[in-house]
Amino acid sequence: MELRRNDTTRRYQTWYHGPMAMTLRLSDDEADALRRRAQREGRSMQEVARQAVREYVDTTSRRELLDRVLDAELPRYAEALERLGE
Helix, strand or coil, X not given: CHHHHHHHHHHHHHHHCCCCCCCCCCCHHHHHHHXXXXXXXXXXXXXXXXXXXXXXXXXXXXXXXXXXXXXHHHHHHHHHHHHHHC
């Protein structure tokens, strides 16, 4: 009997950690704009929204990385940058 419970638990865990569904609440204007964009591109609203999320995450991640690198490296060159600005 214990084996059965573990098999069920394992199947649940595999399912639960797979692709995630969510509800996205948009204003009427946002939903209309998304619908129009999807129709223009011949894609589903879901595809357009998922691409927008991927692009946002990618852009934001790159910007954060650049900010961290600049924060770490700019102090080393502060004097030279000041001289160039004179």
